[in-house]
Amino acid sequence: MGDDGCGELKLNLLGSWQLRRDTSVLRVAARQQRLIAALAMRGPSLRSYLVGLLWPEYPEARALESLRVSVHLVSRQVPGLIENAGSMLSLNDHVDVDLHRIRARILSLSQPGLDGEVASSLHELRDAEVLPGWYEDWVIFEQSRLRQDRLRAFTAISRHALARGNPEVAGAAAEAALEIEPLYENAVRLLVAAEMMQSNPAAAIRTYERYRGKLGDDMGLLPSDSLRSLIADALDHNATAKKEQLLRATNSWPAGEPLLHHS
Known part of the structure; x- marks a missing residue:
């Protein structure tokens, strides 16, 4: 030095x-x-x-x-x-100072050329809490400031990963955002989109229902129209998948065999 x-x-x-x-x-x-x-x-x-x-x-x-x-x-x-x-x-x-490095990493997420940094950034940011257990006002301010910065970073990572067709990273980043703020609808929307991209409408519906229940219990509010529209697509997809599954099962029965046997 x-x-x-x-x-x-x-x-x-x-x-x-x-x-x-x-x-x-x-x-x-x-x-x-x-x-x-x-x-x-x-x-x-x-x-x-x-x-x-x-x-x-x-x-x-x-x-x-x-x-x-x-x-x-x-x-x-x-x-x-x-x-x-x-x-x-x-x-x-x-x-x-590790806090300075993490803030520089967050700043870099808004710059071009994010691809190579997504996975390492997600891992590094997930557990980045400033002096947990310190309760003085000036420390609490820094804790809150970094928490909000991390929330925005996770949202950026998730959105970028979705745009690059990487729903695994997108979902993990959205979940990390929801660990910080469970009622952050942008993160819920990104998680639902990632689950739909993975052809998992059932998981998308469960994510929505958890959010809807907590939002109603804690705030007395309903999800936004845009999120309800997104989950409607998941419901349609789920219903179609179940119908196709039933048709495949029906077609697998031997020809001429009755569906019900009477004694």
């Missing part, structure tokens, strides 16, 4: 907080973890902003002292991690 003294530092904020240098895990106290996480999420920040963010319940003088001590401890434990420019603090630009 050059001559900044930081070494190969990797900061994980997805799943759980962890700071590593190469393969070694670095032990950092909870207060310092919060400071490092805030700088990673919010970017370069004024000291006055950080004290209000991290120690809102403290008087200003005490909060500033807590920040000063935290910066000192981090600088001693992990030299080069925090860049101190007086009133402004930031993480070293060379620190590899």
Whole structure:
């Protein structure tokens, strides 16, 4: 990483907080973890902003002292991690932060040439939760922000996969979106379309019925006309398939054999 003294530092904020240098895990106290996480999420920040963010319940003088001590401890434990420019603090630009990588991946999904990235993006995004178990307002904001970004990304992956004739990936991406927001109708529509593309109208109908029931129970609403029209096609397809199945079964009986035997 050059001559900044930081070494190969990797900061994980997805799943759980962890700071590593190469393969070694670095032990950092909870207060310092919060400071490092805030700088990673919010970017370069004024000291006055950080004290209000991290120690809102403290008087200003005490909060500033807590920040000063935290910066000192981090600088001693992990030299080069925090860049101190007086009133402004930031993480070293060379620190590899997994949250930054996942956001870059989401941004790349809106660019041309998505084909090679779909499967790996879906796998990488599915479990990308920011610091689960952290309940401070500024963390909850970042959790919600990434969740919405992931929701849009899954929708984009599903729509792209359908356009490329890949219903397996389209269905998996739509299901991932529904894990985040079960009442997101765009994702329901994409999942229904993927199931229909796989010639599975029964699964499409089940998906619709689950959504319709939950939407009615939770919101007192009905699915949109466009979704009801889409599922009507699935019902017609299902009815046709059953009729063809019955005709094939009927044609398989030996000629002249009665359908019913009377004793």
